[in-house]
Amino acid sequence: MRKRFYYIIICLITSLSLFGFNLSDKNEDKAKAGKKEDHCITCHKEMENMPKDFSENNVHLHANLTCASCHGGDPNSADQESAMNPAKGFIGIPKRKDIPKLCGKCHSNIDYMRTYQPRIATDQVEQYYTSMHGKKLLAGDENVAECTSCHTAHNIMPVKDPRSTVYKLNIPNTCNKCHGNTDMMKKYNLPGNPLEEYTKSVHGEALLKNKDLGAPACNDCHGNHGAMPPGITSISHVCGICHASNMEYFNSSKMAKVFQEQDFHGCEQCHGNHAIQKPNDNMIGDDKESKCNDCHSKGDAGFDASVKIKGLLVNLKNKYDDANAKYLEVKQKGMNDVEIGFLLQDAKQALIQSRTLIHTFDTAKVGTRTDDGIGISEKASVLAQKEIDEYYTRRNGFAAATFAFLIFAVALYFKIKEKNIKKKVG
Numbered sequence: 001m002r003k004r005f006y007y008i009i010i011c012l013i014t015s016l017s018l019f020g021f022n023l024s025d026k027n028e029d030k031a032k033a034g035k036k037e038d039h040c041i042t043c044h045k046e047m048e049n050m051p052k053d054f055s056e057n058n059v060h061l062h063a064n065l066t067c068a069s070c071h072g073g074d075p076n077s078a079d080q081e082s083a084m085n086p087a088k089g090f091i092g093i094p095k096r097k098d099i100p101k102l103c104g105k106c107h108s109n110i111d112y113m114r115t116y117q118p119r120i121a122t123d124q125v126e127q128y129y130t131s132m133h134g135k136k137l138l139a140g141d142e143n144v145a146e147c148t149s150c151h152t153a154h155n156i157m158p159v160k161d162p163r164s165t166v167y168k169l170n171i172p173n174t175c176n177k178c179h180g181n182t183d184m185m186k187k188y189n190l191p192g193n194p195l196e197e198y199t200k201s202v203h204g205e206a207l208l209k210n211k212d213l214g215a216p217a218c219n220d221c222h223g224n225h226g227a228m229p230p231g232i233t234s235i236s237h238v239c240g241i242c243h244a245s246n247m248e249y250f251n252s253s254k255m256a257k258v259f260q261e262q263d264f265h266g267c268e269q270c271h272g273n274h275a276i277q278k279p280n281d282n283m284i285g286d287d288k289e290s291k292c293n294d295c296h297s298k299g300d301a302g303f304d305a306s307v308k309i310k311g312l313l314v315n316l317k318n319k320y321d322d323a324n325a326k327y328l329e330v331k332q333k334g335m336n337d338v339e340i341g342f343l344l345q346d347a348k349q350a351l352i353q354s355r356t357l358i359h360t361f362d363t364a365k366v367g368t369r370t371d372d373g374i375g376i377s378e379k380a381s382v383l384a385q386k387e388i389d390e391y392y393t394r395r396n397g398f399a400a401a402t403f404a405f406l407i408f409a410v411a412l413y414f415k416i417k418e419k420n421i422k423k424k425v426g
C-alpha cells in the first residue's frame, strides 16, 4: 500500500518536472523570437496541410521566422479566415516572378541580415537579375530558375550543410533538374547533357567520385546567382581561379592576343568545357589528336613550334622513363636507391612543369625546363647504373669466393678420405 503511494508520488513529480521543463524551453524560444505561438504552423500541421517540401530543420524556422514571414497574414490568430486575411498582408502562394523580390525583402537588407550573420552576402537578388535565369524570368519565361528552384522554399538549409540542395556535392544534380531535361532544353537550343559529360570529366570524377571539394561544381565556373556561361574573354580567368600558372602563361603568350581578336574560347578551345579529360602528349605535335593542328598546318610558325615542343617533351619523357626503369631495378636488387629517388622526384617535377609551360607556346621557355629535367634524369641513370654494376661485381665476387670454398671443401674431403684409407690399410 505504502509502496504504491510512493510510486504515484514519483510519477507525479516526474511528469510535472518534464511538463515544466518543456514549458520553460518553449518560453525561452518565444522570448527569443519575441512572438506568441505561430498559429499558421499549428493549424497547418493539424489539418495535415503542410507544404510537400517542408522540413523542421529549415534555416528560417531555426531563426524563429514564421510562415507569415514569407506568406504574410497574422500568425497570432488561430482563426483561418482572420489569419489568412489579405487585409493583414496575406499573399497566398507567391507567383514565380515575384519570388526574388519576396526573398530579397530580407536578403537584400544588409542591416537586417547582419543581425543574424555578420558576414552574409546580400547581393543575391541583384546578381540574379544579371543572369540568364533572371533576365528571362523578367521577360516572363517560367521555365528558368528562380530562388526556390535551387534552394526549395520550405527545406532551405545553410549552404555548408551537406543536406542543402546547394551544398557543393549536390549542386550538379540541382542544376540538372532542368539542364538534364532534354525536352525543355531543346526549346532553347541548349545541349541537355552537361551533367552526363561532367560526371565523366576529370572535374566530375574528382568531385562526385573522390569527394574532392577543390574540384569545380557547375557554379564554380558559372557563378551562383549570376549563372551565365563564362564570356569568351573570361573563360581563362574562370579556369585560372584554380589553374593559376596555366592562365598566367597562356595570357602572356602571343596566342592569347590572337585568341581574343578572333573570338576563340581560351582554355575551352583545346580542353573543352564539361567533358575535360586528363591531357596527354598527343594533344601537341603532329599527331592526329593534336589540338595545334586544328588551326596550324605544315609550314607555319605555330606548327613548327608544336612539333619542336613535342620533341622536347618526348625526349624528357624517354630519359625519365629510362632512369625510372633503372631505379626500379636498383630497388629490386636491394641496392642504395635513396639519392636516385630524390633525383627522380626532381625530374618528374620538371616534366610536370614543362607540360604547364606548354601554355607559353614558346619553344625556348619549354626547352629550358626540359633541359633541366633531361640533365637530372641522366644523372639519375648514371647513378643507378653504378649501383647495378656494383651489384653484379659483388655477386661475381661472391660466386668466385663460393667456388673457391667449394674446391677447398672437396679437396679437404678427399684428403681426409685418403688419410682414413691409409689408416685402415696400416
Ligand code: HEC
Binding pocket: 039, 040, 041, 043, 044, 047, 049, 067, 068, 071, 072, 073, 074, 075, 077, 078, 079, 080, 083, 084, 092, 093
Ligand atoms: C485554422 C487553420 C489555419 C490557420 C490558422 C492558417 N491556415 Fe493557411 N490554410 C489552411 C487551410 C485549411 C488551407 C487550405 C484550404 C484553403 O486554401 O482555404 C490553407 C492554405 C494556405 C496556403 C495556400 C493558399 C492557396 O492559395 O492555396 C498558404 C500559403 C497558407 N495557408 C499560409 C498560411 C499562413 C502564412 C498562415 C498564418 C499567417 C496560415 N496559413 C494560417 C488553414 C489554416
Ligand code: HEC
Binding pocket: 040, 041, 044, 049, 050, 051, 052, 053, 060, 065, 066, 067, 068, 069, 070, 071, 093, 094, 099, 148, 152, 153, 154
Ligand atoms: C522562406 C519563405 C517561406 C516560408 C518561411 C514559408 N513559405 Fe510557403 N511558400 C513559399 C514560396 C516561395 C512558395 C511557392 C513556391 C513553392 O511552392 O515552392 C510557397 C508555397 C507554399 C504552399 C503551396 C505549395 C505547397 O507545397 O503546398 C503552402 C501550402 C505553403 N507555402 C505553406 C507554408 C507554411 C504552412 C509555412 C510555415 C510552416 C510556410 N509556407 C513557410 C515561401 C515560404
Ligand code: HEC
Binding pocket: 099, 100, 103, 104, 107, 120, 121, 122, 124, 125, 128, 133, 145, 146, 147, 148, 149, 150, 151, 159, 166, 168, 171, 219, 224, 225, 227
Ligand atoms: C541557379 C541556382 C540558384 C538560384 C536561382 C539562386 N541561388 Fe542562391 N545559391 C545558389 C548556390 C549554388 C549557392 C551556394 C554558394 C556557395 O557554395 O557558396 C547559393 C547561396 C545562397 C545564399 C547563401 C549566401 C551566399 O550568397 O552564398 C543565399 C542567402 C541565397 N543563395 C539566396 C538566394 C536568393 C534570395 C535567390 C533568388 C534571388 C537565389 N539564392 C537564387 C544557387 C542559386
Ligand code: HEC
Binding pocket: 059, 060, 062, 063, 065, 069, 070, 099, 102, 103, 104, 105, 106, 107, 113, 116, 117, 147, 148, 151, 152, 153, 156, 157, 158, 159, 160
Ligand atoms: C523574413 C526574412 C527572410 C525571408 C523573406 C527569406 N529569408 Fe532566407 N534567411 C533569413 C535569415 C534571417 C537567415 C539567416 C538565418 C541564420 O543564419 O540564422 C536566412 C538564411 C537563408 C539561407 C541560408 C544561408 C546560409 O547561411 O548558408 C538561404 C539559402 C536562404 N535564407 C534563402 C532564402 C530564399 C531562397 C528565400 C525566398 C524563398 C528566403 N531566404 C526568404 C531571412 C529571410
Ligand code: HEC
Binding pocket: 132, 133, 136, 143, 144, 145, 146, 149, 150, 171, 174, 175, 176, 177, 178, 179, 188, 190, 218, 219, 222, 224, 227, 228, 229
Ligand atoms: C528551374 C530550372 C532550372 C534550374 C534549376 C537551373 N537552370 Fe539554368 N537555365 C534554365 C533555362 C530554362 C535556361 C534557358 C534560358 C535561355 O537560354 O533562354 C537556363 C539557362 C542557363 C544558362 C545560360 C545558357 C545560355 O547560354 O543560354 C546557364 C549558364 C545556366 N542556366 C546554368 C545553370 C546552373 C549552373 C544551374 C545550377 C546552379 C542552373 N542553371 C539551374 C533552367 C534552369
Ligand code: HEC
Binding pocket: 172, 175, 176, 179, 190, 191, 194, 195, 198, 203, 216, 217, 218, 219, 220, 221, 222, 229, 230, 231, 232, 235, 265, 268, 272, 273, 274
Ligand atoms: C570547368 C568549368 C565548368 C563546369 C564545372 C561546368 N561548366 Fe557549363 N560551361 C562552361 C564553359 C566554359 C561553357 C561554354 C561557354 C562558351 O563557350 O561560351 C559552358 C556552357 C554551359 C551552358 C551553355 C550551353 C553550352 O553548352 O554552350 C550551360 C547550360 C551549362 N554550361 C551548364 C552547366 C551545368 C548544369 C554544369 C554542372 C553539371 C556545368 N555547366 C559545369 C564551363 C563549365
Ligand code: HEC
Binding pocket: 202, 203, 206, 212, 214, 215, 216, 217, 220, 221, 235, 238, 239, 240, 241, 242, 243, 267, 268, 271, 272, 273, 276, 277, 278, 279
Ligand atoms: C574550382 C577549381 C577549378 C576550376 C574552376 C577548374 N579546375 Fe580544372 N581541375 C581542378 C582540380 C582540383 C583538378 C584535379 C582533379 C584530379 O585529377 O583529381 C583539375 C584538373 C584539371 C585538368 C586535368 C589535369 C591533369 O593533369 O590531370 C585539366 C586539363 C583542367 N582541370 C582544366 C580546366 C579548365 C580548362 C578549366 C576551365 C574551363 C578548369 N580546369 C577549371 C580544379 C579546377
Ligand code: HEC
Binding pocket: 236, 239, 240, 243, 246, 247, 248, 250, 266, 267, 268, 269, 270, 271, 279, 280, 281, 282, 283, 284, 291, 292, 313, 352, 355, 356, 357, 358, 359
Ligand atoms: C592551344 C591549346 C591549349 C590551350 C588554349 C590551353 N591548353 Fe592546357 N594543355 C594543352 C596541351 C597540349 C597540354 C599538355 C598535354 C600533355 O602533354 O600532357 C595541356 C595541359 C594542361 C593541363 C595539365 C598539365 C598541367 O599544367 O598540370 C592543365 C591543367 C591545363 N592544360 C589547363 C589549361 C588552362 C587552365 C588553360 C587556359 C588558361 C589551358 N590549359 C589552355 C593545350 C592547351
Ligand code: HEC
Binding pocket: 254, 255, 258, 264, 269, 270, 283, 284, 291, 292, 293, 294, 295, 296, 300, 301, 302, 303, 305, 306, 309, 361, 362
Ligand atoms: C583555335 C586556333 C589555334 C589553336 C588550337 C592553336 N593555335 Fe597557335 N596560333 C593561332 C593563330 C590564329 C595564331 C596567329 C597566326 C599565326 O601566326 O599563325 C597562332 C600563333 C601561334 C604561335 C606564334 C607564331 C609566331 O608567329 O610567332 C605559336 C608559337 C603557336 N601558335 C603555337 C601553337 C601550339 C603549340 C598549339 C597547340 C598546343 C597551337 N598554337 C594551337 C591559332 C591557334
